[in-house]
Amino acid sequence: MDFLTNPLNLVTFSPLVGVLLLLVLPSGRKNLLRWTALLVSLLTFGLSIWMLTQFQAAEAVAPGELHLGLSLPWIQVAGWNITYAMGVDGLSILLVLLTTFLTPLSILSTWTAVEERVKDFMLFFLLLEVGMLGVFLAQDLFLFYIFWEFTLVPMYFLIGIWGGPRRIYAAIKFFLYTMAGSILMLLAILYIGIQAGTFSVPELITALPGLYASGVIALGAQMLLFLAFTAAFAIKVPMWPLHSWLPDAHVEAPTAGSVILAGVLLKMGTYGFIRFNIPMFPDAAVKAAPWIALLAVIGIIYGAWVCYAQKDVKKLVAYSSVSHLGFVMLGLFALNAQGMEGAILQMINHGLSTGALFLLVGMIYEQTHTREIAVYGGLWKITPIFGSIMLVVSLSSMGLPGLNGFVGEFTILLGAFGSQAIGSPWFAGVAAAGVIMAAIYILYMFQKMFLGPEGSIVEEIKKHGHALRDLNWREIVIMVPLLVFIFWIGLYPKPFFDLMAPAVEKLVEALPQIVH
């Protein structure tokens, strides 16, 4: 019974209710299918809010620990010691909420965008949600790996069936690229399991220091294990120079897929670093910090630089993710509380802002069927609501004070600036230039598309007897919750920091002293 009534299980597997319902519903009743998926994803969201209240109650008693967890024996034969272990703490709670929050919004965005094979689309979408939630909640490496690899499958179908013209190429590239990293992690997981005799993450975090100290796992082996996990996570993030799958996947994916890809799937990579790499391989993490910081800074600058050259607005948003995730990595490997808290918040911010940008781009694309920046112009006058929302979201993405992006980036830069692990303030200094570059490419995009004279697309649309319309009610309903959080985090981020602070401090305290 524990299994069925556990709040984390209820949240994780509640989308399966929708999967079962969808399976029996007739595939012709498209609106029925859409409503079913939407209501089930809202149910999941509701459950996750209920989980949050329980989490807060538990956190008041034991701050910084894993809560609401359960650990059941799963495979305890033939020398295996695998448990079905779930748990949530300050590191993952916000990501769980982000997932359950973005999923219904994404489903709502497909109302008119997805007309083909609606049933299958919703099936894969809900399965994807199960996988993502499992990734954030699993506390056993075996279980985690299953959820981690599983997310590939529905996403592969979402890109491959409902994507753009080069969808098959993009889907396979996405699949193979991600799998390439995770199979190395698989070997590392097995190696750790053999050496430590357990796959449970909390147990490993307690047991591994002893194995390092006694030399059962030498420092060199620890570095290799760290690298194997890094391979999986760095590809997912994606860190420069492993990012080349991302623009293809993003550009070809349907809007809702892009939102989830940018909003949640990339965070699985950064989450992996903070949940596994840093606490399980602390010595290696400290050693690697300057190098990862270097890659992160290159990613920030390179991502921003490449954005200028983009003619396709979706590609521009995609490359901006490379830049933004660079900030997250920089903050994580500052290995101090400030940097990590900023990084976690920035994960959420990026999910909200970039998710919103992809949604907005999708909304205009549905009308014009082009994403070429050059054909747009003067949109603000024609579609004022769309333009205003776009402005707010763009400013949030470039980190304007008062909006969410600023809080995250600023905290990260502060953390990185004073980081012992990174060892030099120059990294933060150069990264700060990335903020300015972001302002330039975002504003350039906004100016080209929304200000100035009317673009050629307006004439083009008129020729076909249509006119560009502003956002409709459904689209506004999608954007409003995102805007609420963009302002909320920007103006009063304290509740969000409070959720994660005890867990982050616990993590940082466990790290070895840094000597330079």
Added chain:
Amino acid sequence: MMQFDPNDLNSILPLVVLLGWACVLLLVDLFIPKGRKGWTAILAAFGLAISMGLTLGRAGQIGSGFRGMVVQDGFSTFLAVLILGSGLLGIALAYDYMRRMGWERGEFYPILMFSVSGMVLMAQAADLIVVFLALELLSIPLYVLAAFGSPRPDSEEAGLKYFLLGAFATGFVVYGITLVYGATGATALREIVDATFAMGTPSPLLLIGAALIMVGFGFKVAAVPFHMWTPDVYQGAPTAVTAFMAVGAKAAGFAALLRVFVLAFPLLQADLVPVIWALAALTMLVGNVIAIAQTNIKRMLAYSSIAHAGYILMAFVAFGDSAVRADAVASALFYLLVYAITSFGAWAVVIALEKKDGRGLEITDYAGLGRKRPALAAAMTVFMLSLTGMPPTLGLIGKFYLFRAVIDAGQIWLAVIGVLTSLISAYYYLRVVVTMYMREGEPETTREPWLDLTWSLAALATVVLSFLPAALFAWASGAILRLF
């Protein structure tokens, strides 16, 4: 003077029943009118089921017979169940398929039963003479079965090719056995191992003998570079036969390799490890890389079957290391089971799309299957994911178990090659999925009750058992090799 002891028969009771049943069925079949040969199939299935029931009923028993020439232990029970199960599935696939293709003949089913008997005997063999006997008993019927699509030329070619190369391989095994006999003066595994321990350092004669035996079975399990026959035979043989061959012959080949090498030649570990290492690595690489170039689904699955032999060979590298070999054997057996379930499912889907004259076998023929037959396409997706080793399928669990054994044996680089080649394999398995769901087409499919049951149950098992593998793990790890 050897005395006949009725207790000896007890040690091979399921086998006796099976062989007796097959002989009687050959006669009974004469009285079953043409066009109603389905009855022969049903009777054959009954025979296999009874034999399986006997095997399961005696699962806990351990013993030997015929002065230690055959044994019954956890290992033989596990493999016997697996092999009898493949026989049953083979019949399920052949039932309507052979009629649809115009190849329905009653003797098909008794012949298949003879081959199954040979495989079961192989799992129990504890003497090189019995190994040879079992090898012939399982192979000769398979040559006939491969050519059952006669007068279609590619099936005849498959039969002949399989026969020639199979005979060649058997020659290697026999030559190896004689050399081992020359070196140790024994054919019983128990006596061979005693003799090698007495010898101290293994003599070159023994080494060459063991290597020749390995080459011979390398042919049977389709390990590179002894795999040349596989794609042609798998493609040419009737698909139901191919499915049976891919699982049954592989299981029997590995049964012999594992038992003979683990029990009789542990001392050769140091000399043979580099050889097996190279065999495993080559098999995985060649199988997976050449599979990419295939456009015919049967050929692709043939190369995939070669690649999977390579994965199982990885576990075999640790055959002489007493600390880890129990686990290595268990993981190999578990992987065989996973491969059996998955590959039977995949072959069943192939049969559902196959037309007369060999049409419907190109991967492009699968275009649009996702729309036309959603359940069939979903099942095929499950099989492809399982062969790749992705969740939520048994394939991933099998790889977990296998790779743990490989890492435990200290063969990290081999494990790295293993995972990298499985990445390569993702490409061609995914291509089938891409074709089914992302390309438009109008595939023609067949619905037949036993066929549909096979692929749907296989898909269900592949997914559901992946969440509950504990019982299977326990069963595989209990399948211990015993020396009497």
